Amino acid sequence: MGAARRIGAIARKEFIHISRDWRILVGVAVLPLFQLLLFAYAISFDVRNVPTVVFDSDKTVQSRSYVDAATNAGFFHVTGYVTDDAGIDRAFDRGEARVAIVIARGFGDAIVSGGTARASVLVDGSEPNSAELGRTYALALNNSFGRAALVSWSAARGATRSIGALEPRLRTWYNPERSSADFLVPGLMVVIIMIVTVQQTAVTLVRERDHGTLEQLLVSPLTRSELVVGKVLPWAVLGFIDTIGITAVSIAIFNVPLRGDVAVLAVSMFLFVLCSLSIGLVISAIAPTLESANLIALLISFLPGFMLSGMAFPLASVPIVLQGISYLFPGRYMVEIARGVFLRGAGWPVLGGQVLALAVYAAVGLGLATVLNRRRA
Amino acid sequence: MNLRRYRLLVWKEFLQLRRDPLLLRLIFIMPVLQLIMFGYVVGADVTHLPTAVVDHDRSATSRALVHAFENSTYFDVVERPASESALLPLFDGTRVRVAIVVERGTDAALRRGETVPVGIVVDGADSKTASVAGGYAAQVIAAFNARRLATAALAGGGPVLDSRVRVVFNPSLRAVNAMVPGLVATILMISVMSVMSQAVVRERARGTLEQMMVTPISRADYLAGKVTPYVLIAVVQMTFIAVVGRLWFGVPFHGDLVTVAIGLTLFTFTSIGLGLLISLVSRTQQQAQQMTMFYMIPVMVLSGFMFPIESMPAPIVPLTYFIPLRYALVVLRASFLKGSGVMDLWIQLVAMLAFALLIFGVAVTRFQKRLSE
16 A cells, blocks of 8 residues: 555656646657657658759650650659750760660661650659569650550551550558558657657656665665656656547548457557566666767667557568567557557457567566665665 | 857757757767668669569560560569469459450561550559559650660661750669758758757756846857757758768769758758747647648658659649749759759749748847847
């Protein structure tokens, strides 16, 4: 009974600390929503209107129709014409163009008379994501243009000829409209919660130590573990409220579907918040000063926490050693669960293992944090 | 400014850093960790996607198509279920990320000269895979079509379009080649800002700032002394990243060091200025820390460091012009990969100069004012 009262007192004290500093409240309440909006609006995966220069030495109907065909798909956007190779180099060097379409002299003649029409598409590879797409569009353009040229050449000679072609028809399961919010939100909420909670808990104990108030707390009847629990409780509550807020915003504003079992999501999110808190507590046990606590928290939550969660970068394509390390961070389990519940409509049977992993992680993490903090005293 | 005082201040700052051995170690672990993460995780090229093939056609054409997929490094055919209904459990269990479905009659329709769809199913729960797999598949199919087209033109006569698609500057399209130059600027920003934003708040919180001000040290001395150690550290970090990126990750460097140096110097001033501003407006170290995060996360997203600016929605794009990192990234990537010089990049350099003057200027005046309060 006494323990519960003491924990309650510490938790209340922590709440008072938080409510005194409106900036922290902003950090906990506004920042996550701001990040969610920013990511969901700013990141999209279709590249359009890539600035393109044209070097047309042919200047015929055919060469113009080749350029038109290129711009029709909406990917290449012609921003200028140049008259020599140096013009292309200049445009690339200055970053004014990312693609150059070069049409050789005699292009139109060759199309009409049945020769070899020469052209090339140069893609600036310094931005690999859009370059990859540029290559795809250019190849598709060449196919359809070449085919049309062949068909109309035959037609001009009175022959009907048709050449079959395969056409990729893309279906995106779980997200048929390819909405970037659906792609991002389930992973994003995990990362945001992790960044907020790790950061905040990492500094709470260090700050008490820095201010000398930790000693005062220790001479009170509080035990070490009561102190840790009391310190963590408010952040656990806030983290959980954040989760609910983010979920509500995702569903209400971004129309992200919630197809699976909400209970799985709630349980695992609670466990995940505990996991992040335990990471924060371990940091605060290790770090000697506020600066280093801050820096470690930033490093851990941003680098492995975000990068190795599988949220933005598929884990299957990273080296095997890093895949192994990714199991040491709770983000990877939670991203899997969030995607499963939101998009794939999964429930306990599919995700049970991941939830269990989180539970074990939380137990081990909190245990370790308590031991480390006790030793520190 | 007094050189001796300045030297002593720098010395004091280093002594203070040494007091917290963990912090010092972290400052050097940070670039290593970032290189590993950005080089191997963000810079990882998505290849060997586990793929399922459903071949209803079972013809020479469909086999040739599947073969073309197997031959590309992008796809690993790991499952060949007999029907599409078997695909869902494979996707649910993340056993496969991509499926290719060849309908019955594909071969016959191709012979009739029709355009035949090939089903490409991608896992939409995994954003990166979903966004690249479709493109890869389209490239494999385009190459397949090109071969058919060439054969047809050869057999029946007619024009041949000989149009090469060539990637210049980074022909292998390795993501890491674009990542490392960007990382040099980003790590400069992260490390200068996160340490700088703490520097003055800490002194004020401890009350040592006032003690400092009653000594003969001038404000300029103080500021320069405070800034120098962190700039030196950042220079060491950047050099480390550039060298490891060049030697270990094999990132090419085609540019000249002068352009890079000018760009980075201007960018350093904006980062110091921002760090200082944060330090001046926050009351506690935690607030400073939080504001730094608040600034850095949108910057990382909107600068084009991780996601191409071209893919951002039109209303967002104007915002990116207010981010100094955006210009620094253009300068570094262009000089690393394309060999662009000062003349090519003058717009970016002028933009950074303007930011440096504005931000650093405001920070210094605010700092002066703050101290005289």
